[in-house]
Amino acid sequence: MDSSFDIITAEEVEEINSALENGDLCTATERLNESLKSIESAPLNIAITGESGSGKSTFVNAIRGMNDEEEGSARTGVVETTKVPTRYTHPQYANVTVWDLPGIGTPNFVADNYLQSVEFSRYDFFIIMSSERFKQNDIDLAKAIQAMEKKFYFVRSKVDSDLYASKIRRKKTYNEENILNDIRHNCIENLSVGGITEPQVFLLSCLELDQFDFQKMQDTLEMELPNHKKHIFLISLPNISLPILEKKRQALRKDIWKWCSLSCTVATIPIPGLSVACDLGILVKAMISYRNAFGLDKSSLEKLANKFDKDVSELTSVIKSPLIIQEINKELVATLLTRGTMGALMVVEYAASNIPVLGSMAAGGISFGTTYWMLCGFLKEIAEDAVRVLRKALESPV
CATH class of the missing domain: 3.40.50.300 (P-loop containing nucleotide triphosphate hydrolases)
Structure with a gap:
């Protein structure tokens, strides 16, 4: 298993694969959901x-x-x-x-x-x-x-x-x-x-x-x-040091594939509109959690500015991703999904051979790839912005 995905246990992989091989998509989806909740809670x-x-x-x-x-x-x-x-x-x-x-x-x-x-x-x-x-x-x-x-x-x-x-x-x-x-x-x-x-x-x-x-x-x-x-x-x-920000990026990177596998599994269930609704919900939830983890929500930025005696506008001036300063909702994510298809196609082949569980699913590859592509991209952007914001906060007055 690729070291980027070692947050899952061998037992979890076996259970999910077994459910998929038996055509029990509901059990596989439920197990992935439980795994995600266990990480978060x-x-x-x-x-x-x-x-x-x-x-x-x-x-x-x-x-x-x-x-x-x-x-x-x-x-x-x-x-x-x-x-x-x-x-x-x-x-x-x-x-x-x-x-x-x-x-x-x-x-x-x-x-x-x-x-x-x-x-x-x-x-x-x-x-x-x-x-x-x-x-x-x-x-x-x-x-x-x-x-x-x-x-x-x-x-x-x-x-x-x-x-x-x-x-x-x-x-x-x-x-x-x-x-x-x-x-x-x-x-x-x-x-x-x-x-x-x-x-x-x-x-x-x-x-x-x-x-x-x-x-x-x-x-x-x-x-x-x-x-x-x-x-x-x-x-x-x-979020008080650059090493902490990097550790957070690595930790969040490891659980991306679980979000994507859940999206992929739901995509194989033949209910019209279910996959799209699931993808939107997954992306909104994950993106908001990333923003909060890096302290780039409004409340955290205000606290950081106060701690270092800065104006909030000084800190937000170095943020490059337009997604961070917008409200992250299903409407915003829906517009971004249309840009993710090409990236999805680029990662499906890699994912199928390197990521646990996905190899057991013939369908849903595009759903997996789209979610994976978008979350990786957003995580990269927000981690880089968090570094810029912290460096700005630590700057000595001229």
């Missing part, structure tokens, strides 16, 4: 814990692409503000939940019964935060999580404050790389002495999430999460 629960004052709530907001003053943001402060496990859903992906857990060592949440108190089983992985040295409570919690065979990662927060203080105190000898290496080494050494084998420690600033080790942490989580969780994790990340 896979629940992801991220637990953020640590001692009070470590910046948990700020991180909860940052990882969801929000600031501390937005409606729905986690409450932040200089004292412990989280009294019970509090859920915060992603503003765009309701199946992604970041949990702000009470600090370890607070009166109601001591280390001995912490995991039971916060309902340990519902989380996919834990991020244990500290703004200083990791302490015995952190080590004990990590050991308990490890014993229950869950993933955990250490985040040393507020490294921007450490760097600022060092720059003030050591103006002549200040070296950012050396300071960061010292902080990382001290954290790892302290955790290793406490009995944590090969601890994974990431240095972050919640106020500048794209700096320091965030990319390294993202890559680690992507590698260690199951495929269906990995996909929604990548798509839900805030």
